[in-house]
Amino acid sequence: MIPLSAYVALSFILFMTGLLGVLIRRNFIIVLMSVEIMLNAANINLVAFSHYLSSMAGQMAALFVIAIAAGEAAVGLAIIIVVFRGKIATNVDQINLLKW
Amino acid sequence: MVMYVLFGYFATVSILSGIFTIALKNPVHCGLSLLSLLLHVAGLFVLLNAEFLFAVQIIVYAGAILVLYLFVLMLLSLKTEEQYLHKKYPFFLFAGVAILAELLILVFQTPYGGVVGTATPEVVLQTGPSHAVGITMFSDYLLLFEIVGVFLLGAIIGAIVLAKTPTGPVPEPTGQRE
Numbered sequence: 001m002i003p004l005s006a007y008v009a010l011s012f013i014l015f016m017t018g019l020l021g022v023l024i025r026r027n028f029i030i031v032l033m034s035v036e037i038m039l040n041a042a043n044i045n046l047v048a049f050s051h052y053l054s055s056m057a058g059q060m061a062a063l064f065v066i067a068i069a070a071g072e073a074a075v076g077l078a079i080i081i082v083v084f085r086g087k088i089a090t091n092v093d094q095i096n097l098l099k100w
Numbered sequence: 101m102v103m104y105v106l107f108g109y110f111a112t113v114s115i116l117s118g119i120f121t122i123a124l125k126n127p128v129h130c131g132l133s134l135l136s137l138l139l140h141v142a143g144l145f146v147l148l149n150a151e152f153l154f155a156v157q158i159i160v161y162a163g164a165i166l167v168l169y170l171f172v173l174m175l176l177s178l179k180t181e182e183q184y185l186h187k188k189y190p191f192f193l194f195a196g197v198a199i200l201a202e203l204l205i206l207v208f209q210t211p212y213g214g215v216v217g218t219a220t221p222e223v224v225l226q227t228g229p230s231h232a233v234g235i236t237m238f239s240d241y242l243l244l245f246e247i248v249g250v251f252l253l254g255a256i257i258g259a260i261v262l263a264k265t266p267t268g269p270v271p272e273p274t275g276q277r278e
Contacts, residue, residue, distance in 0.1 A: 002107050002147070009207045010111045010144075014118050014137075016200040021122030023192035024185050029127055029173055033134050036165070037118050040141050043153075051148040055217030056236040059150050060244075063237070066153075066160055067248045071255030073165045077172045078262035084176050093186055 007048035014041035026091040028080045032073065039069045107147055114140040125184055131170045138162045149221055152233045 014037055021034025043062045050058025089095045117137035124130050142157040186192065224232045237245055 002103060004212050005208050005210070006107065006111070007144075007148075008212075009204060010115070012203055012207055013115055013200070016196055016203075017115070017118040017122060020193065020196040023196065024189035025122060026184055026186050027127055029169060029176075030122065030130050033130060033169060034122055036134060036161075037121060037137065040138065040161075043157075044141060044144055047145055047148045047150050047153060049214075051150070052212070053214050053216050054220045056219045056232060057217070059153055059233060060236060060241050062150075062153055063156060063233075064244060064248055066156055067252060070160060070165055071252055073168055074255050074259040075262070077168060078259040080172065081176070081263045 004048060004052045007044060011041045011045040011048070014038075014044065017041075026093055028083070028092055029077075031092055032076045032080070035072065035076075036069060039065055103147065106143070110140045110143040110147070114144070127173050128170070131166065131173060134169070135162055135166050138166065149224070149229065151229045 018034040018037030018041060021037065022031050025031055025034065043065055046058040046062045046065070048058075050056065050062075083089055083095065088097075114137050117133045117140065120133035121130050121137060124133060138157060138161045142154050142162070145151075145154040145157060219232060219236075227235075
C-alpha cells in the first residue's frame with residue numbers, strides 16, 4: 001500500500017511548481033497553465049484523502065474543481081484575447097494600469 | 101509491487117512535466133508538457149480507485165480545456181522572447197524553494213488521520229464507481245451541482261461579452277506592442 005504521505009508530497013511538489021510558474025513567468029498563457037497545474041495538485045490531494053478515508057466527498061470536490069477550472073480557463077483566455085487585441089501589453093509585467 | 105512501480109512512474113513523469121511546463125521557452129511546448137501532466141495525473145486517479153474522475157480528467161481537462169489553451173495560443177501566435185522570466189524572478193524563486201523545503205518536512209512528519217467514511221472499495225464495487233459518484237452527486241451535493249451549473253453559465257456569458265468584437269470605434273492603443 002502506497003503511503004498517503006507520498007501522494008501528499010507529490011501534490012505539494014506539483015503545487016509549488018505551479019506557484020513558481022505563476023510567479024516567475026512573463027507569458028500570460030503560461031501563467032494560466034501554471035494555475036491549472038496548481039488545481040491538478042489540489043485534485044490529487046482531494047482524491048488521495050478520499051481513497052484513504054473511504055469517503056466520496058473528496059471525489060465530489062475534485063469534480064467541482066474541474067468545473068471551476070473550465071470556467072477559469074474560459075474567462076482567463078477571454079481576458080487575454082482582449083488584452084492582446086487592445087495592444088495593451090504582451091507580457092504580464094507590462095500590465096500596470098491598476099498598480100497604485 | 102506493481103502499484104509502487106506505477107505510482108513511481110506516474111509521479112516522476114508528472115513532476116517532470118510540471119517542471120517542463122513552467123521552464124520551456126516555446127509556449128506550444130509548454131502546452132504539450134501540460135497535456136502529459138494531465139494524462140499522468142489521470143493515471144494516478146486510477147491508482148486511487150477514482151475511475152470516473154479518470155474519465156473526466158481525460159475528456160474535460162485534456163480534451164477540452166487544453167485544446168482551448170492551444171487554440172488561443174496559436175490564434176495569438178505568441179512569440180518566444182529572449183527574456184521569458186519575470187524581472188524579479190530570483191526573489192520569487194527563493195521564496196518558492198524555501199516554502200517547498202519547509203512544507204515537505206511538514207508533510208512527512210504529520211500523522212494523518214480522520215473520520216473514516218462508509219464508501220469502502222467493497223461497497224463501491226457492488227454498484228460500480230461511476231454509479232456511486234452519480235448517486236452521491238445527485239443526493240448530498242445536489243445544491244452544489246446546481247450552483248456549479250449557474251457558475252458555468254455565468255462564465256460562458258462573461259467570456260462571450262469580454263471577447264466580443266467591439267462594434268464602435270476602436271480605442272487608441274495605450275501601450276507599445278513589439
